[in-house]
Amino acid sequence: MRIALIALLLAACSPTVQVQAPDKPIVIDLNVKIEHEIRVKVDKDLDKSVFAKDSPLF
Amino acid sequence: MLRKAILITALTLLPLQAFALSLEEAKSKGWVGERMDGYLGPVTETTEVVALVKDINNQRRAEYQRIASGNGQPVDTIQKLAAQKAYEKTPSGFYIQSPQGGWVKK
Numbered sequence: 150m151r152i153a154l155i156a157l158l159l160a161a162c163s164p165t166v167q168v169q170a171p172d173k174p175i176v177i178d179l180n181v182k183i184e185h186e187i188r189v190k191v192d193k194d195l196d197k198s199v200f201a202k203d204s205p206l207f
Numbered sequence: 208m209l210r211k212a213i214l215i216t217a218l219t220l221l222p223l224q225a226f227a228l229s230l231e232e233a234k235s236k237g238w239v240g241e242r243m244d245g246y247l248g249p250v251t252e253t254t255e256v257v258a259l260v261k262d263i264n265n266q267r268r269a270e271y272q273r274i275a276s277g278n279g280q281p282v283d284t285i286q287k288l289a290a291q292k293a294y295e296k297t298p299s300g301f302y303i304q305s306p307q308g309g310w311v312k313k
Contacts, residue, residue, distance in 0.1 A: 175305060175313070177243045177294060179287045187278055191288055194274045199267055200292055205230060206267055207293065 228255045230263055240302030240310050241293040245271065245286035250302050250310050 183191070199206045230247075233239045238251040239260060246264045249256045268282075271289060275282040297303055297313050305311045 177290055181284055181287050191278050195289055195292055198270045206263055
């Protein structure tokens with residue numbers, strides 16, 4: 150009888166494990182119209198300046 | 208009198224960097240976030256943070272304008288590409304602006 154009671158209490162206390170799927174990453178709607186070649190160049194320019202490795206601006 | 212003059216002179220010559228808030232610190236403490244327009248925004252609006260944000264944004268704007276004219280593009284295009292890059296490069300746990308405009312941790 151005691152074992153049944155303990156078992157019941159343990160069951161009541163067992164934590165439910167919830168697996169949360171990661172949220173979708175935030176994507177900004179840019180609506181940018183730009184030729185691919187120019188975009189590649191702009192990307193490089195940004196990587197050399199604002200987003201450079203030790204840049205104080207980012 | 209002379210000692211006081213020396214002290215005042217020494218204090219005014221101290222480098223401001225010794226006390227200024229760095230962007231690195233502000234980001235790690237969650238005081239600033241990346242906006243979807245390619246600029247920084249204050250998450251915590253203290254005088255210090257607002258000043259830092261203004262200063263960094265001015266410098267970013269100058270770079271964006273330089274890149275825009277260098278590539279024959281409107282500065283708005285550069286800003287949007289920069290925002291995309293900023294979002295990609297922001298480490299998780301740091302603040303970015305949600306599509307609704309509020310601050311969320313990446």
